[in-house]
Amino acid sequence: MSKWFVLWFTWLSWAWKTTIANNLYNLLKNKWYLNIEYLDWDEIRNKINKDLWYTKKDREENLNRLSYIIKLLSRNNIWVIATFISPYIISRDNLRKNSTNFIEIYINTPLEICEQRDVKWLYKKARNNEIKNFTWISEIYEEPINPEIEIKTQDKTIEESTNIIYNYLKNNNYL
Amino acid sequence: MSKWFVLWFTWLSWAWKTTIANNLYNLLKNKWYLNIEYLDWDEIRNKINKDLWYTKKDREENLNRLSYIIKLLSRNNIWVIATFISPYIISRDNLRKNSTNFIEIYINTPLEICEQRDVKWLYKKARNNEIKNFTWISEIYEEPINPEIEIKTQDKTIEESTNIIYNYLKNNNYL
Numbered sequence: 596m597s598k599w600f601v602l603w604f605t606w607l608s609w610a611w612k613t614t615i616a617n618n619l620y621n622l623l624k625n626k627w628y629l630n631i632e633y634l635d636w637d638e639i640r641n642k643i644n645k646d647l648w649y650t651k652k653d654r655e656e657n658l659n660r661l662s663y664i665i666k667l668l669s670r671n672n673i674w675v676i677a678t679f680i681s682p683y684i685i686s687r688d689n690l691r692k693n694s695t696n697f698i699e700i701y702i703n704t705p706l707e708i709c710e711q712r713d714v715k716w717l718y719k720k721a722r723n724n725e726i727k728n729f730t731w732i733s734e735i736y737e738e739p740i741n742p743e744i745e746i747k748t749q750d751k752t753i754e755e756s757t758n759i760i761y762n763y764l765k766n767n768n769y770l
Numbered sequence: 771m772s773k774w775f776v777l778w779f780t781w782l783s784w785a786w787k788t789t790i791a792n793n794l795y796n797l798l799k800n801k802w803y804l805n806i807e808y809l810d811w812d813e814i815r816n817k818i819n820k821d822l823w824y825t826k827k828d829r830e831e832n833l834n835r836l837s838y839i840i841k842l843l844s845r846n847n848i849w850v851i852a853t854f855i856s857p858y859i860i861s862r863d864n865l866r867k868n869s870t871n872f873i874e875i876y877i878n879t880p881l882e883i884c885e886q887r888d889v890k891w892l893y894k895k896a897r898n899n900e901i902k903n904f905t906w907i908s909e910i911y912e913e914p915i916n917p918e919i920e921i922k923t924q925d926k927t928i929e930e931s932t933n934i935i936y937n938y939l940k941n942n943n944y945l
Contacts, residue, residue, distance in 0.1 A: 630846055642838035646821055646831075656821075663817035664839065671805055673846045 597629060597674075598769050600696040601665055602760065604678040605687060605739060607731055609712040610704040611748050611756070612678040618757045620676050627770055631674040634664065649728035651683070658686045662693045669695060682736040696769070700760060701742040706731060708749050772804060773944050775871040776840055776850040777935065780862060780914060782906050784887040785879040786923050786931070787853040793932045795851050802945055806849040809839065824903035826858070833861045837868045844870060857911040871944070875935060876917040881906060883924050 602619070604612040613635060623629045640647070643660055647653040658681060665675050681687050691697040710718045721729030730736050739745070744763050746756050764770045777794070779787040788810060798804045815822070818835055822828040833856060840850050856862050866872040885893045896904030905911050914920070919938050921931050939945045 632842065632846055643818055643835040660818040664842070667807065667839070668842070668846070671807055671843070671846065671848045673848070 597627070598696060599669060599672065599674060600698055600764070600769050601669070601675040601677065601690075601694045602698050602700060603681070603687065603690065604676070604700045604702055605681045605742075606702045606704065607680060607706065607709045607736065608717060609709040610702040611712075611753065612702050614753055615702065615746070615748075615756045615760070616676050616678045618753055619760055622757065622761060623674070623676075623770075629674045630672060631676060632668055634661065634675060634677040636679050639664075649730075649734070651734075654682065655686055658690060662690055665690070665694055680730050680736070682730050682734060684737040684740065687739070698744065698763070699739055699742040701739040701745040702748060702756075703738075703745050704748045772802070772849075773871060774844060774847065774849060775873055775939075775944050776844070776852065776865075776869045777873050777875060778856070778862065778865065779851070779853040779875045779877055780856045780917075781877045781879065782855060782881065782884045782911065783892055784884040785877040786887075786928065787877050789928055790877065790921070790923075790931045790935070791851050791853045793928055794935055797932065797936060798849070798851075798945075804849045805847060806851060807843055809836065809850060809852040811854050814839075824905075824909070826909075829857065830861055833865060837865055840865070840869055855905050855911070857905050857909060859912040859915065862914070873919065873938075874914055874917040876914040876920040877923060877931075878913075878920050879923045 602616070604616050606612065616633065620631060620633045623631050639657070639661065644657050647657050658679070661677065661679070665677070668675055687699060691699070713719075717726060717729065718732060720726045721732040728734050744760055746759055748756055777791070779791050781787065791808065795806060795808045798806050814832070814836065819832055822832050833854070836852065836854070840852070843850055862874060866874070888894075892901060892904065893907060895901045896907040903909050919935055921934050923931055
């Protein structure tokens with residue numbers, strides 16, 4: 596039996612958190628047959644967080660609720676992959692405290708690359724003040740101090756980035 | 771493999787929803803080894819619904835969020851027992867629509883018995899208007915029209931009540 600874990604992807608929009616997470620999810624689900632759930636901001640926002648916005652208080656409440664859902668899944672032996680900007684160190688540390696084997700994955704892609712990938716023009720809208728509370732443009736992001744994994748995606752393929760995490764899991768006896 | 775289901779307990783406070791549900795949960799968990807989760811109002815309220823009150827709108831939003839959590843559990847093959855007053859037919863029907871094998875259990879205990887059991891004096895406080903939006907005293911409850919199971923607890927023990935549900939599950943090939 597593999598050790599239970601939560602893989603937490605953090606950093607900006609368009610860093611490729613979701614892309615890499617999806618790729619890894621398929622690998623763990625189809626090759627390793629893990630009972631694994633993928634929690635993504637869009638779905639969570641639509642289903643349980645419709646009342647929350649992007650203020651600091653609401654972002655924290657978002658992660659509090661997430662923390663409960665992760666606990667619910669973990670006590671039923673469901674592994675978790677989650678992709679959330681999660682800009683505050685304290686929130687990520689709280690999640691870590693409330694989870695077993697919390698693996699923080701810092702998808703450290705430079706801002707200009709994130710902006711180039713942004714086909715929805717969210718950064719542009721944020722710079723024009725059409726979107727408020729946008730992380731890094733109008734809100735802070737506190738970088739991970741000691742993440743288990745850091746990936747600089749600008750010089751890597753999705754496949755290579757996925758493999759970094761996969762190898763970490765293998766080498767640390769999670770798989 | 772047993773068929774997946776959600777067991778939904780409805781009706782007033784102190785009807786014994788939680789008591790019977792807990793008893794059944796232990797049976798299904800320890801005798802049948804089902805991967806089963808018990809969702810109770812207190813925990814859900816504390817963890818993901820701190821912003822919600824007892825108005826109609828908030829009660830509906832409560833069940834919308836629940837519906838997502840149930841879906842999350844069901845797609846990971848976790849059976850569900852849930853105990854919520856859930857006073858509106860439309861909300862319960864929405865839950866039914868969004869779940870596979872939704873089994874509605876109407877714990878139909880007369881109001882006066884519920885009041886007698888109420889060691890926290892909630893009904894009294896509601897009658898004195900110290901608690902607002904209290905179901906049946908200051909809010910409506912729409913009775914289930916065609917529940918899968920109805921249990922009148924006033925002339926039954928916890929054990930007998932639990933067995934009614936257990937037998938239903940056996941007879942309908944859920945176990």
